[in-house]
Amino acid sequence: MGNKVAGVIFDLWNTLVPLSDQIKQQAFIETSATLDLEPQKLINPWSETRSRRETGDLYQYLSWMRDELASGWTEETILNAMNVRRDIHGSAFESPDFEAVYVLDRLKKNNIRIAVVSNCSSDVRNMISSSVIEPFIDVIALSAEVGIMKPDPKIYQYAASKLGLGCEQCIYVGDGLDHELEGAEKAGLKAFLLDRGDGIQWSGDSLSRLSDVLKEVGID
Structure with a gap:
């Protein structure tokens, strides 16, 4: 997708932050x-x-x-x-994905807008706010606050609009639970499965590691 990508919307759990x-x-x-x-x-x-x-x-x-x-x-x-x-x-949050901070930092330094969309309870806001990943995130869209859960396209559209972007300018990256990838594509985003080896089936494109996001937005 090259340099046309202006924003990356990430899933939270088991994408940026492993939750065993x-x-x-x-x-x-x-x-x-x-x-x-x-x-x-x-x-x-x-x-x-x-x-x-x-x-x-x-x-x-x-x-x-x-x-x-x-x-x-x-x-x-x-x-x-x-x-x-x-x-x-x-x-x-004490042990985010080992590449998370690096990837978020590279995106930020290259003026790529960053959002997180998560199906979660309202207490997650404070968890993110006190974490090492929070300074890199431009928009946090939690289902508990928005009142909408993935895979409803509206929550992705909400996050993109808060970034000041259209869905067609963003990609979505997640581990594939809650049919989130299908929902993202219905909303107009290009979706990528971050393949954690959990057997999630996805007919679209996959990433084997978080740093693969960088090449999808045109960062060497």
Whole structure:
């Protein structure tokens, strides 16, 4: 695509920041414990209401879940659970993709606009804000704040517009979960699978490592 690319929109988890199953499991177990619930009693309502959790405020979601489960969680209990979850998930930012800072820096120095689009809960904003990747990012579009989840084309269009660009001027890079690549192309972006060897099927173009993004935007 050469020099026509003016912006790169990245997925967050397992694209810029690896999030292992171990960290996710630990966060869920310890959050459940803080809420004084056995994990097996929370897992079904938690998974079944993902879209609600990831398109709004996390505190409001947990307050709603308290009513749904007829639980006696206090405000302090909910805030403590949020802190536990944030600290564990936030630890993933201590080890971003080993090429992430290099790639983001090169893009920034070559005046390529950078956005992150993520399906996530609202606490991720603070995780990004205190991370080493935050200074390089021009636009952060979180589903919890925008109220739209990938693969809805509107969230990609939102990110591109906030960059001051059209979707046709941007490429999208992600690990392929949530049908995000299909959604990006429906929005008008060229999408690339960052192939982590997870067996994600994608008929379009793939990148074997994050630094391959640079050649796609015309940076040697």
